[in-house]
Amino acid sequence: MKAKIAVLAGDGVGREVVPEAVKVLKAVAERHGHAFDFVSADVGGQAIDKIGVPLPQETLTLAKQSDAVLLGAVGGPKWEGLDYSLRPERALLGLREALGLYANLRPAKLYMALADASTLKKEVIEGIDILVVRELIGGIYFGKPKGIEKIGGVERGVNTEVYTTDEIKRIAKVAFEAARKRRRKVTSVDKANVLESSELWRRVVTELQKGYPDVELNHMYVDNCAMQLVRNPKQFDVLLCNNMFGDILSDEAAMLTGSIGMLPSASIGAQVGLYEPIHGSAPDIAGKGVANPIATIASAAMLLSYSFQLEKEGAAIETAIVRTLDLGYRTKDIHSAGTRLVGTGEMTDAIIRNLG
Ligand code: NAD
Numbered sequence: 001m002k003a004k005i006a007v008l009a010g011d012g013v014g015r016e017v018v019p020e021a022v023k024v025l026k027a028v029a030e031r032h033g034h035a036f037d038f039v040s041a042d043v044g045g046q047a048i049d050k051i052g053v054p055l056p057q058e059t060l061t062l063a064k065q066s067d068a069v070l071l072g073a074v075g076g077p078k079w080e081g082l083d084y085s086l087r088p089e090r091a092l093l094g095l096r097e098a099l100g101l102y103a104n105l106r107p108a109k110l111y112m113a114l115a116d117a118s119t120l121k122k123e124v125i126e127g128i129d130i131l132v133v134r135e136l137i138g139g140i141y142f143g144k145p146k147g148i149e150k151i152g153g154v155e156r157g158v159n160t161e162v163y164t165t166d167e168i169k170r171i172a173k174v175a176f177e178a179a180r181k182r183r184r185k186v187t188s189v190d191k192a193n194v195l196e197s198s199e200l201w202r203r204v205v206t207e208l209q210k211g212y213p214d215v216e217l218n219h220m221y222v223d224n225c226a227m228q229l230v231r232n233p234k235q236f237d238v239l240l241c242n243n244m245f246g247d248i249l250s251d252e253a254a255m256l257t258g259s260i261g262m263l264p265s266a267s268i269g270a271q272v273g274l275y276e277p278i279h280g281s282a283p284d285i286a287g288k289g290v291a292n293p294i295a296t297i298a299s300a301a302m303l304l305s306y307s308f309q310l311e312k313e314g315a316a317i318e319t320a321i322v323r324t325l326d327l328g329y330r331t332k333d334i335h336s337a338g339t340r341l342v343g344t345g346e347m348t349d350a351i352i353r354n355l356g
Pocket of ligand 1: 072076280290291333
């Protein structure tokens with residue numbers, strides 16, 4: 001197949017791991033006879049430095065005209081003093097909104113070779129396979145009113161958590177459909193004991209479940225869920241979350257699997273899907289060639305499966321990652337005694353060799 005992929009490396013380690021994922025995609029294209037056209041553009045802090053805004057019009061147009069977007073990460077200390085409206089992270093919100101990406105899928109699956117890299121006991125995490133389905137363009141990150149105002153000499157910061165019935169329905173549908181391809185269990189996360197928006201969330205999800213009698217539905221308060229994720233993560237199959245709860249819980253789920261450098265994500269909704277590692281720009285390790293490229297390479301695998309329906313090719317990348325880990329290759333974040341410490345590029349080369 002022929003496809004155009006927008007490549008937005010962004011800042012920090014994004015600039016190191018995205019080219020590695022592109023290398024893997026090129027290797028897959030060559031082996032399976034596909035023609036992928038990779039077009040790069042500026043985003044985040046890098047775009048601010050060059051053009052003055054985090055999401056230039058040219059980048060947005062490229063993203064809209066592509067078949068899929070591969071993103072690295074944005075942000076870093078250099079831009080932290082800027083006004084919120086100009087910060088690198090605004091680019092993410094802008095892309096999600098403009099592309100209508102209302103569903104963020106974050107799988108947290110334990111690679112058995114890495115069971116020892118987790119801070120949790122092996123018996124607690126062995127066999128975990130969770131899919132966090134996070135609502136991405138609603139809730140408190142977008143709700144209005146928002147801002148900081150001064151009333152009578154006192155400053156007041158305001159954000160608004162708001163969800164409509166339709167917004168809840170469309171994300172819950174994604175969770176129920178995903179559960180049907182997995183272990184048929186959805187845990188819907190809310191704070192319905194305190195928040196009205198959660199009360200509506202719970203009611204709408206419960207109603208929608210009637211159309212999915214083959215899928216089991218549980219509701220769980222977010223504080224309990226945070227606790228259960230470290231106590232007994234194996235109980236979860238699909239976790240359905242609003243924007244903020246999903247943001248926080250997916251990082252927690254990530255840590256169960258050993259390193260944030262391992263976890264991919266897919267954001268879908270309308271025509272163009274966006275694929276990115278769940279980690280940020282990691283300024284503490286950027287430029288050292290030690291970043292783990294696996295989260296981004298696994299995001300590229302999701303891109304092939306979800307946007308191009310190239311499931312076989314996506315699975316080939318995942319198998320190559322497992323093989324490489326089984327052979328003992330480890331970047332610094334997942335390294336343990338007796339395994340082979342490699343840098344970003346060496347890890348990618350090993351994965352490409354294991355593509356079969
Ligand atoms: P982070 O994910 O960048 O880093 C957290 C920790 O994980 C760090 O110790 C880092 O070294 C490590 N880490 C991250 N990716 C790694 C990789 N591939 N391999 C090995 N180790 C890795 O989160 P942070 O430090 O809170 O944020 C840094 C910057 O990134 C901030 O400016 C933040 O706003 C931004 N950020 C961007 C995104 C995104 O672009 N989607 C997401 C989160 C944070």
